[in-house]
Amino acid sequence: MLVCCGLTTLVGLVIAGGCVACALAVAAPGSAACDGSGPPACDTLVMHAEGLFYLCWGWAWAIVATRVYLLLRDRQRDSPRSDAAVVHFFFFDLNVRRATRFRLLHVANVLAPAALCTYGPFLIIYVFVYSTSRGLDTTEVYSRNRVGLIYHCGVLSCHTLTYYLALNVPSQQSYAAARGKRLR
Numbered sequence: 142m143l144v145c146c147g148l149t150t151l152v153g154l155v156i157a158g159g160c161v162a163c164a165l166a167v168a169a170p171g172s173a174a175c176d177g178s179g180p181p182a183c184d185t186l187v188m189h190a191e192g193l194f195y196l197c198w199g200w201a202w203a204i205v206a207t208r209v210y211l212l213l214r215d216r217q218r219d220s221p222r223s224d225a226a227v228v229h230f231f232f233f234d235l236n237v238r239r240a241t242r243f244r245l246l247h248v249a250n251v252l253a254p255a256a257l258c259t260y261g262p263f264l265i266i267y268v269f270v271y272s273t274s275r276g277l278d279t280t281e282v283y284s285r286n287r288v289g290l291i292y293h294c295g296v297l298s299c300h301t302l303t304y305y306l307a308l309n310v311p312s313q314q315s316y317a318a319a320r321g322k323r324l325r
Contacts, residue, residue, distance in 0.1 A: 231304075253303055
């Protein structure tokens, strides 16, 4: 996880630096410097850095989803056998059966990375690979299919499910304290 965080930070700095370099170096459209031969080098650097960022984001989500799954499994096994449970759902609480609560949390834990990988940031990678492998203009495919809108829906879905999980999944510290154990 530390490698993912470090690499993501480094890639984020490359993206920010590339954006600043592009803003300072790129001439206005229609000027003599814009000959239509392709995107500027700084834009290409940022594009590849964003692809690497999305891969790091997906890998981090795979790690987090696995850890949340294991925590939910342990919490479900060790929780009191009462039939009632509370699910915190944004601004209100729902009273559900204990088994239903854990099923909902497991579903959210699967759907968050699924949204990320199907119609979130990985969609950008799919569009790039699809376009370049067929010799199509990536920007044209991206714009014509409204990929940006779909991408933002994927990101919002992922963040909404993450928020829902954060409201309902106990932290490792509170879980360890409830079981009377110390974290290593």
